Amino acid sequence: MPKLSDRVGTFTDSVIRRMTRICNKYGAINLSQGFPDWEPPKEMLDSLAKTAYTGPHQYAITFGAKNFRDAVCAKQGKAIGREIDPEKEIVITCGSTESMMCAMMTICNPGDKVMVFSPFYENYGADAILSGASPIYIPLVPPTYDYDIKLIEQGFKDGAKAIVICNPSNPCGKVFKKEELLEICNLAVKYDAYVVTDEVYEHIVFDPYKHVYASGLPGMFDHVITCNSLSKTYSITGWRLGYLIGPEDVVDGARKVHDFLTVGAAAPLQEAATQAFLLPDEYYDELKEKYTHKRNRFLEGLDEAGLKHNVPQGSYFVMVDISNFLELEQFKGWSDLEFCEWVIKNIGVAAVPGSSFFREPINNLIRFHFARSDEVLEEAIRRLKKMAQLVK
Ligand code: GLN
Secondary structure: OOOOOOHHHOOOOOHHHHHHHHHHHHOOEEOOOOOOOOOOOHHHHHHHHHHHHHOOOOOOOOOOOHHHHHHHHHHHHHHHOOOOOOOOOEEEEOHHHHHHHHHHHHHOOOOOEEEEEEOOOOHHHHHHHHHOOEEEEEEOEOOOOEOOHHHHHHHHHOOOOEEEEEOOOOOOOOOOOHHHHHHHHHHHHHOOOEEEEEOOOOOOEOOOOOOOOHHHOOOOHHHEEEEEEOOOOOOOHHHOOEEEEOOHHHHHHHHHHHHHHOOOOOHHHHHHHHHHHHOOHHHHHHHHHHHHHHHHHHHHHHHHHOOEEOOOOEOOEEEEEOHHHHOOHHHOOOOHHHHHHHHHHHOOEEOEEHHHOOOOOOOOEEEEEOOOOHHHHHHHHHHHHHHHHHHO
8 A cells, every 4th residue: 555644744633533433332321521511602693594594605715704704703802802803814724623724834834842731722732743843842830730830931042933822721721810821821922932722611610710811912913912802702613613813824734724725614614603703792692501500510519429630720621640540450550541441341431541642751630610500510420439449
């Protein structure tokens, strides 16, 4: 058989999405790949139904339908306290996944360095490889997930072109404080580099933490490339609607990359999703309340089971420490992946092995998500309590 590219040999498929396939095979409760199990807002569904008959069904403008771009820019402009020009400063993409790839392809030449926090959302590793960049990993050290700013300055001194910040962070739930973003952004300006943010969990932030937009910090708009999506905020992960916002030159490049990668995001879905931006502020308050309730109940369930975990400040993920399971004779020498597969088959709950997020050889953490109905979470807690009996 003719040989494949070296490129595809340098990374694996997504472990997150692989866990979903294994989970489905065994009929387990999926707390691995994070997506909600409830309906999107009715206004969007009604519009989707209507759009089926009124269209559009042909291509939207490649960088996004005008009404959709206008709506995104109005909402995000208000959030960052600066007008965003829908003609020059945004490109609509197929999810934030594509935005991130566009950002990397736009700013990186082969051999360029990009700083990525570890643990990181696994796509960033593949994004770096596909764009030819080599990652410099900056540890976010568990259990607090703090970082050492000196390592970031060193990364910039070593020539890093950009730093990727997932805020709120997947998988560790860290919400970057304003002072943290300021110190990182100031370094990016000092070393003339970009800050690339992934802010898909912007509205899933728990009190007393607040989401701060890096692009809204004084003087930062020209240095920040914001990747975001509607997936989590409106519970439409399957619609694949995202966007990249940034300074004009960057967006100009990103629009070209996007044009040849995907041509455009689905036109009827852009039309229906425009309704999302008419939702009142209470929608976002209720979303936060809903996730706060789920986080609190799931963490309480983990506590009842006696499972050790971090307390996420944002996002819908929690890391559970499995060290004492791995000390049992039954699991001696096992990887976290093997452990997760065992949990799917024997306990009926799916998690993601932490090693797929960490650069460091960390094998004792697994990630659960809690974007599930209360009933499903209760059943998952019941099963995890059974699992915890093993180490009682
Ligand atoms: N962001 C979600 C997760 O980390 C879903 C990822 C995906 O499959 N696109 O689980």
